[in-house]
Structure formats: structure tokens, C-alpha cells
Amino acid sequence: MVIENREPPGRAEWILGKIQKIYSQRAASYNQHVRWLSLGLQRKLRQYITAKLDLQPGQTVLEVACGTGLNFSAIQAAIGPEGRLIGFDYTPAMLDQAKKQIEHQGWQNVSLMQGDVLQLQLAEPVDAILCTFAIGLFPSPRRALERMVAALRPGGRILIADCKLFERWYGFGVNPVLKYLTRPWVPSIEGYFGVQPWSDLQELLGETRYEEQFGGLVYLAWGEI
């Protein structure tokens, strides 16, 4: 697969600089914020999302933009100690939090990698890729998807989940509040809510599945290569 640089020069660096700043400042309190913002429902949601990947014991999973590792428990429960989990993220401070969790849990099968998803390159293809609440932050979601799909083995699965604005009637009142709450966490609110990666994923895989949760606030798009 040919991956070209289709970004205007400077924009990607600007986004990555913002990401570094935002998530370095918030890394230590990230888990608490997420618990609060999700009204305590995030654990169940992550189990639900991860289950869509249909992970099997012994499989290798790449989590792109893993952050502090809030999906790790659900992935580990599915792949077991004989599986392998690679957590990839751009912000070292977020990875430091993930490392704390790995040490606390005593997991021996988890490794962490720092980098920009647009430069993602693995030595071996993986069985599955998970990316939650991050794709709208990437300098180019399309190119990020291309990179991720290229990292899958034939038959491997990928799942993308993120927030979107409400499209139903109540969006008129609720979307401004959603934007207000999201703004401190993203380089550009228009960029974050402007992406539609489910169409790109469909184009890249041919066939995908799509689902919304929480009345259209969270979407899941997944498929097999």
C-alpha cells in the first residue's frame, strides 16, 4: 500500500505540538476525568467495544493512541497471558501512566511504543487493532487508518470508536455543551467533530460494521481485512 504525505506542511506539526501539550498536562488526572465525564460507564463501554474485536487467547493486539491504558484490562481478559499487547501513543506522559498500570497489574506481555500514528511501523503484523477516542485528534485520520490497516495480518480486525455530535433533534441543545466539554481536550473542535472515519474504513476494508451508543454520542466502526 502506498502512503503519501497529503498534509499541508506545518499543520501536522502544529497538531502534534498541541497534542503533546494537552495530554502532558492532563495525563495524571486523565483517568479520573474520564470516569467523571462518562458518568462511571466507561469500564462497561470499553468491555463492550473490545468484545467486537472477537479477540482470542494468544493473539497479538495493537492499541493505537492507548493513552493511560484504560482498555488494557478488557484486552488482557480476552488474550490472556499468552497473548501480546502493544500500546502505542504519542504522549510520553500518557504512556508513563500506562506503565504504572502495567507494573501495578504485573502484566509481562504488554509493551509500550511512543510515536505518531502516521509513522507507525511494526516488525510483525498483528491480529487486531483497537483505537478509541483518538482518531479525530490525528493530523490525518485517513492516513492513520491506512497505516493501521497496513499493520494487520490478513484476516485481522480493526475497530475505531470515538465521540461524535448528536444528529437527532436533541443535538440542537446538547451539542453546544458537548463542544464546550470537549474543547480543552482537542487541538481543533471542528477538526475533531468533522471526521467521518467510518467511510474511510469502509473504503479500505470493503465491508465494515457500524454502531452507535449513548443516543448517537459514541460510534463504533469495525471490520476485517
Ligand SMILES: C[S@@+](CC[C@H](N)C(=O)[O-])C[C@H]1O[C@@H](n2cnc3c(N)ncnc32)[C@H](O)[C@@H]1O
Ligand atoms: C483522548 S485520549 C484517548 C486515550 C485512550 N485511547 C482512551 O480511550 O482512553 C487521546 C490519546 O491520543 C493520543 N494521540 C493523539 N494524537 C496521536 C498521534 N498522532 N499518534 C499517536 N497517539 C496520538 C494522545 O497522546 C492521547 O493519549
